[in-house]
Amino acid sequence: MSEPLLSVQDVSKRFPVGKSLLGRPTGYVHAVNDVSFDVMPGETFSLVGESGCGKSTTSRLIDHLITPDEGRIFFDGDEVTALSERQMRPLRAKMQMVFQDPYGSLNPRMKVQDIIGEPLLVHTRMSAGERLKRVHELLGTVGLSPAHGERYPHEFSGGQRQRIGIARALSVQPKLIIADEPVSALDVSIQAQVLNLLRDLQEHYELTYLFISHDLSVVEMISDRIAVMYLGTIMEMAPNEELYARPCHPYTQALLSAVPVPDPKSKRRHVLIEGDLPSPMNPPTGCPFHTRCPHCTERCVKEFPKMREVSPGHRLRCHYDGLQLPA
Amino acid sequence: MAEKTKLKGAPGEGDATAATAGAGASEFARGEELPRAQSPARQFLKKFLRRKTAVAGFVFIVLMLVIAVIGPSVVPYDPNQYDYSALLSGPTAAHIWGTDEFGRDVFSRLVAGTQLSLGTALTASVIGTAAGVVFGLIAGFCGGLVDAFIMRVCDVMFAFPGILLAIAVVAIIGPGLTNVMIGVAVFTVPSFARIIRGAVLEVRSELYVEAARSVGCSSRRIMFVHILPGTMQALIVNFTMNVGGAILSASSLSFLGFGASVTQPEWGAMLSQSRNYLATAPHLVLFPGLLIFLTVLAFNLFGDGLRDTLDPKLN
Numbered sequence: 001m002s003e004p005l006l007s008v009q010d011v012s013k014r015f016p017v018g019k020s021l022l023g024r025p026t027g028y029v030h031a032v033n034d035v036s037f038d039v040m041p042g043e044t045f046s047l048v049g050e051s052g053c054g055k056s057t058t059s060r061l062i063d064h065l066i067t068p069d070e071g072r073i074f075f076d077g078d079e080v081t082a083l084s085e086r087q088m089r090p091l092r093a094k095m096q097m098v099f100q101d102p103y104g105s106l107n108p109r110m111k112v113q114d115i116i117g118e119p120l121l122v123h124t125r126m127s128a129g130e131r132l133k134r135v136h137e138l139l140g141t142v143g144l145s146p147a148h149g150e151r152y153p154h155e156f157s158g159g160q161r162q163r164i165g166i167a168r169a170l171s172v173q174p175k176l177i178i179a180d181e182p183v184s185a186l187d188v189s190i191q192a193q194v195l196n197l198l199r200d201l202q203e204h205y206e207l208t209y210l211f212i213s214h215d216l217s218v219v220e221m222i223s224d225r226i227a228v229m230y231l232g233t234i235m236e237m238a239p240n241e242e243l244y245a246r247p248c249h250p251y252t253q254a255l256l257s258a259v260p261v262p263d264p265k266s267k268r269r270h271v272l273i274e275g276d277l278p279s280p281m282n283p284p285t286g287c288p289f290h291t292r293c294p295h296c297t298e299r300c301v302k303e304f305p306k307m308r309e310v311s312p313g314h315r316l317r318c319h320y321d322g323l324q325l326p327a
Numbered sequence: 328m329a330e331k332t333k334l335k336g337a338p339g340e341g342d343a344t345a346a347t348a349g350a351g352a353s354e355f356a357r358g359e360e361l362p363r364a365q366s367p368a369r370q371f372l373k374k375f376l377r378r379k380t381a382v383a384g385f386v387f388i389v390l391m392l393v394i395a396v397i398g399p400s401v402v403p404y405d406p407n408q409y410d411y412s413a414l415l416s417g418p419t420a421a422h423i424w425g426t427d428e429f430g431r432d433v434f435s436r437l438v439a440g441t442q443l444s445l446g447t448a449l450t451a452s453v454i455g456t457a458a459g460v461v462f463g464l465i466a467g468f469c470g471g472l473v474d475a476f477i478m479r480v481c482d483v484m485f486a487f488p489g490i491l492l493a494i495a496v497v498a499i500i501g502p503g504l505t506n507v508m509i510g511v512a513v514f515t516v517p518s519f520a521r522i523i524r525g526a527v528l529e530v531r532s533e534l535y536v537e538a539a540r541s542v543g544c545s546s547r548r549i550m551f552v553h554i555l556p557g558t559m560q561a562l563i564v565n566f567t568m569n570v571g572g573a574i575l576s577a578s579s580l581s582f583l584g585f586g587a588s589v590t591q592p593e594w595g596a597m598l599s600q601s602r603n604y605l606a607t608a609p610h611l612v613l614f615p616g617l618l619i620f621l622t623v624l625a626f627n628l629f630g631d632g633l634r635d636t637l638d639p640k641l642n
Binding site for chain 1: 534537538539540541545546552557
């Protein structure tokens with residue numbers, strides 16, 4: 001087995017909320033809690049979960065946009081968490097991000113060719129002519145034409161803008177692309193186009209993706225391995241087929257049963273979990289899922305379950321084996 | 328490796344879409360056919376031209392600027408030429424806006440003085456704005472103690488009425504038009520520092536600024552390429568509005584005797600000397616006063632129009 005390209009080790013992040021009279025925070029949002037995973041070169045690793053479960057925080061931690069309170073992150077042999085902002089900058093040539101919001105993530109006052117060429121300007125010593133040539137290649141790669149480079153982002157549709165964002169991420173030929181919900185702001189028909197584009201690019205450029213999504217059907221289409229997050233914690237992690245065929249965690253089972261099937265005749269069991277998502281400001285004791293789990297025991301309330309391997313590559317954060325949600 | 332080529336789990340349509348979307352070569356590739364949106368400049372012009380008062384203000388400003396440039400060389404009389412045969416004459420054919428107590432032609436003096444009055448106000452605004460932008464950028468970008476310090480100093484300066492602050496500055500460094508400029512510039516600084524700081528804070532939280540960090544841009548590049556242009560709109564609007572105020576302040580200082588010398592045809596100074604003849608020769612006060620009033624009004628109308636045109640909520 002080769003070395004992982006990205007290794008996230010026991011990372012936690014809390015955000016202070018509110019201010020007392022003395023300026024001390026009155027509470028913390030536990031955004032990410034004891035998250036660990038490795039991403040191998042060339043694979044697509046997905047983080048799935050409901051909104052607010054800490055997926056995006058995890059991606060921003062890896063990209064060094066925020067620093068974790070605990071834990072360490074290694075990328076391509078460097079410990080990202082030990083670097084200063086300035087030391088991190090050269091590393092960013094190897095790690096680029098595609099953002100969720102294709103409207104907000106492109107500077108509205110810059111031409112598309114300047115947006116795509118910006119990483120080249122920052123990380124390479126290319127001349128302006130070489131940069132423009134590369135930008136034109138990239139525009140072609142993502143299915144736009146060189147003439148589009150002269151325009152401003154507001155002249156493009158959401159899907160086209162996301163292509164621009166992808167071209168920007170590709171420009172410096174990074175090893176890792178962090179795609180934070182890259183298709184969730186797009187129409188369903190455009191989603192498939194962008195996902196196919198991402199997959200083709202992966203084959204051509206041997207890219208590694210960290211893919212973040214709340215959409216299980218999108219994740220199933222693109223991932224090699226999947227981690228399911230709940231309240232800032234990874235509950236289950238398994239290869240794609242394994243997870244969809246044999247989900248072990250009650251939460252994963254509930255999530256999977258909620259995926260719509262495009263067949264009106266199919267009679268399927270909907271596994272419903274009761275209750276609401278607990279507040280990350282005041283997370284439950286023990287297992288984060290115990291407030292909604294139908295199999296909850298006293299042990300679940302008291303003890304935070306450890307991540308353990310149930311079969312090769314399939315890891316689970318639950319005290320019990322073989323739980324099935326009632327139909 | 329998972330077999331990911333099948334689109335079974337793809338959202339919605341399925342294989343038809345996937346086929347066309349194939350190797351990234353979708354219908355977008357034929358770029359030329361994309362309808363071209365109207366350029367931002369043209370959209371702006373169209374909206375601006377609808378605001379008649381603002382356009383009138385703009386035309387007047389342009390007229391005054393032209394007069395400021397060519398005025399001194401086209402006036403009918405030398406602005407400092409005495410004519411003792413026509414002291415305090417009212418408007419006549421020879422002197423269309425009359426003459427003052429030394430028989431100097433008021434029209435010529437006003438035209439020639441445009442350069443002085445506008446020049447003083449514009450220079451003061453430019454200097455004050457530039458300094459305000461620098462402080463505002465630093466405060467907004469650095470945050471923390473630096474921000475708190477700059478903003479508290481601004482608060483202290485806000486506690487004085489602007490004209491009083493300018494008088495204090497001129498009183499310390501001495502009278503004269505240059506010092507009036509400095510005085511007016513000084514009280515322009517805090518308001519621009521505050522405006523730019525606010526704009527920086529707003530732009531800094533934009534996703535594209537985070538994207539720029541993620542791309543690997545240096546702080547300097549983020550500040551000047553991504554944040555500063557985002558504050559330009561607020562800057563231009565407030566600059567225009569500020570020029571009107573600066574004309575008024577500079578004229579007031581000259582009126583109070585801190586600015587232009589008695590021989591210089593500065594509008595405020597002319598107004599100041601004319602007030603003794605208010606009863607006998609009201610035209611002496613009328614024309615400089617009217618000119619100051621109209622110029623300030625023009626800048627304010629133009630500024631208002633710019634603000635309304637650029638404000639997306641009003642369109």
